[in-house]
Amino acid sequence: MDENKQKALALLCYITMRLIAIIILGYSIYMIVIEKVDELESRYSMIAFYSLLLLGASFVPSIIEHRWKIDIPEFMELLFVAFCIGSLFIGEIIGMYRMNTWWDGLMHTLSGSLIAIFSFSLLRMLNESADIGKRFTPGFVVFLVFCIAATVGVLWEIIEYSADCLTGSNMQRYLNDVTGQPFVGQDALRDTMLDFILNSVGAAVVCVIGYIDLRIKKVTLIRAPKRLQK
Structure with a gap:
């Protein structure tokens, strides 16, 4: 698929993602405010929250591109959209996390891979713009990428723990759902x-x-973002 088709596909995915979020958010607000469904109000509140997320x-991605004047590879953007829809829409809003425990594992594997790919891309961009004598070695890049992905995974578990403590949710699955x-x-x-x-x-596979x-000095899966002209 050429670059223009990839850009068009990425744009279509973003538009679809936003429409889904807006429709579900509107429906949740309608059920809470108009229908006043008290027994399910907390559930619709969480759905509204995930829709906003x-x-x-x-x-x-567009904020990152505008802020740092880079062009994120479309392949990475499509992975990001797939993760957001799989995690927030299918996992949380539809409830796949509760219906199938393997879905949570799949999303964590994908998130580790996605973070590693993004880290590799940024480090590749830094390497390509640096003097030859100041470039990172492949081994150091792999080590740094794995550390970044692992750290983000730890931070996410802290967020889950904090949410469970503050809201009484079960994001860390410490309660039996039944x-x-x-x-x-x-x-x-x-x-x-x-x-x-x-x-x-997930991070190790990407590493x-x-x-x-x-x-091998070839661009395969992990392409560096392009710097945009100011």
Whole structure:
């Protein structure tokens, strides 16, 4: 697929993502304000919150491009859209996280890969713009990328823990979804540890591909963002 078709596809995905978010947000507000569905009000409030997140996320790539004067590769943007829809829309709003536990693992693996790809792209851009003697070695790039992806995974688990403490949610799956009883021992840690492991696996796969990419001096999966003219 040529670059123009990729740009058109990315734009279509963003428009679709925004329309989905606006429609669901409007429906949630209607149910809360007009219908006054008290027993499900908290559920619709959470759906409205995730819809706002989905809507806001759709503008993140364009904000980054405008702020730092770069052109993010369309392949990376499509991955970002897929992750947002899979995580916020399918996972949280539709409820796939509650219906199928493997969906959470899939999203954490994808998020680790996406963060690693984005980190590789930025480091490639820095390397290409630096003097030869000041460029990072492939091994150091891989190490740095993996550390960034792992750190973001840790920060996300902190966010989940904070949300559970403040709102009484079950983002870390420490409660049984059926009985509402808290898990005990390693069962209480299983979801968090699996998230860490799968996030690391996704990042590690990209690191291997990126290392090979850097060693053979060819642009394959991970292309650096283009600097835009001021």
